[in-house]
């Protein structure tokens with residue numbers, strides 16, 4: 001297969017914009033599933049609110065592509081695909097519980113950190129390329145991703161505690177596992 005060569009920062013900028021565009025589209029498919037699966041009401045509403053925010057983020061990207069005269073498609077974000085697959089596999093395996101909510105929070109925070117990395121780099125390209133209008137739009141989104149990450153951290157402070165308090169047959173299993181691993185270490 002012929003290698004496609006990006007020749008300058010502007011081309012890389014468009015490439016990365018398409019990657020995050022694909023990521024955002026995938027996120028709009030995943031957030032309703034997270035909202036549905038969340039037990040904690042605040043977490044549920046948080047996912048729903050971020051879905052609306054994400055739709056706005058896609059509109060900002062549409063504006064940027066329009067201004068650049070470029071199509072938004074052509075890239076599939078495999079990184080986001082992997083993160084979201086992990087998240088949906090996790091949801092399918094878990095019953096509703098504080099532990100499951102805590103697991104959804106870490107999955108969501110991995111997504112937010114991916115987005116923060118992407119928008120952080122893309123914003124700097126926009127700045128260097130002198131695309132002031134794009135920069136403003138990208139920074140609004142970057143701020144939203146950071147706020148979402150912070151909200152998730154706040155929620156995790158409460159939910160992780162509930163997850164920690166949950167004790168049942170699992171703790172016996174763990175004790176057994178620890179016991180057996182301790183035994184195998186002794187060998």
Ligand code: FE
Nearest residue numbers: 024054057115
């Ligand atoms: Fe986003």
Ligand code: FE
Nearest residue numbers: 112115145148
């Ligand atoms: Fe996000």
